[in-house]
Amino acid sequence: MSDSTPAGSRLLDLVAVMDRLRSPGGCPWDARQTHSSLLRYLVEESYEVVDAVENGTREELRDELGDLLLQVVFHARVAAEDPAEGFDVDDVADAIVTKLERRHPHVFAGEVAAEDLQGRWDAIKAAEKRRESVLDGIPLQLPALARADKVLGRLQRAGLEEPVSAPPELDEDALGGRLLALVRQAHAAGLDPEAALRTATRRLEGAARAAESARGAAGR
Template sequence: MAKTPPSPADRGIDRLIAVMAALRDPDGGCPWDLKQDFASIAPYTIEEAYEVADAIRHGDRAELRDELGDLLLQVVFHSRMAEEEQSFDFEAVAQAIAEKMIRRHPHVFANDTAETPDAVKRSWEETKASERNAKGQDDSALSGVALALPALQRAEKLSKRAARVGFTWPDAATVFGDIEEELDELKAEIEAGTPHDRLEDELGDVLFTIANLARLLGVDPEAALRRTNDKFTDRFQMMERSFKDEGRALTDCSLDEMDARWDAVKARGKG
């Protein structure tokens, strides 16, 4: 027998929580939803966060509303599974983050002062460090940088943490020497025919150093690479269409032909 959906008259969050409870109900719920666990849902949670960021980048508010709903569903999904095992529920999640935000904004909810965004960030990090100490967690300057972050983003965050305690280059210009050194080491390993894992190490050193350069320039390396990915996609597809207009597939074209057409596309873009 079909379940009666929660009433549209309910508050949105209450309705969503009720929908998820129905989906996870062993008696008549959704087989796919019932099969999931925290690990299987985690990739969807990450994907939805990226789709929110993409909607923001496109400036599409209707899309952003929908994507935020998809992300909220992930929070409700995880909370429901935790409630089923009697760990916590959505209310506990909401209360915990409210308490954390109050605790980490003493300049708003207590008598501390923080007149600039940088002062707020320092206060935030100090509070986080105190919280880790209170929990008996690692007090390393690098603690709390999530392992699940994209590697380039994590590199930038790790280097930022190290910089806070003075372990950094004095300015962006001084990084170039290290980039050249890392590239030379990579070239030497390639010429020596070293194993793949060694090449991976050396290439990782190059990328990590470039992530540091991005930090010193005040550039988000993930955003920079996304922008280049978009630019590459646009140019490649323009080149592809130009050959299709001639009735040719890229597989029928020589590399020299594609290079020449690519340069033409780039030149048009600069104009």
């Protein structure tokens, strides 16, 4: 792309291509897709981006990001056809621009940057969402390990979980080895490590929500 071409101009071309694919005379396969039928591709493309970051070339990463971007534009095009609650790709872009500006007051609203930017982000997000718990909004569909990590991070930032100091010898290789050893033991015992971690995380969440309620009651 030449230096004179405005950044983002090809995004308009992508929107136009998607519109043609979904319109009469376009592609029958694209025309019959729904939000639900597209979910598997959204998940697959997300993991392919992860793989490209970890193992691929810059060209592969570019291509995989394009495939993931297609899923966003595809979903927005499907949504635009809803006669009752339709929205389009501009509405999607407007929502994320507005959200980013609102959640970065130290950049866009002249606010002094907080010492704990992640905590400030969490506080703004909680106010927006009107959530009752710091754990609200963590997708149940996340893989068990990713979900456990997110739950622990939320609880630690909220002061509901004591941070744990990592052993000095623990690095990525050592951690991977420990996790693999646990999976190996679970396999030998006929246990499902994914299910076991989900159960343990749910127990932790239950205890944390009870602690939140108790803390809220004490403050009233």
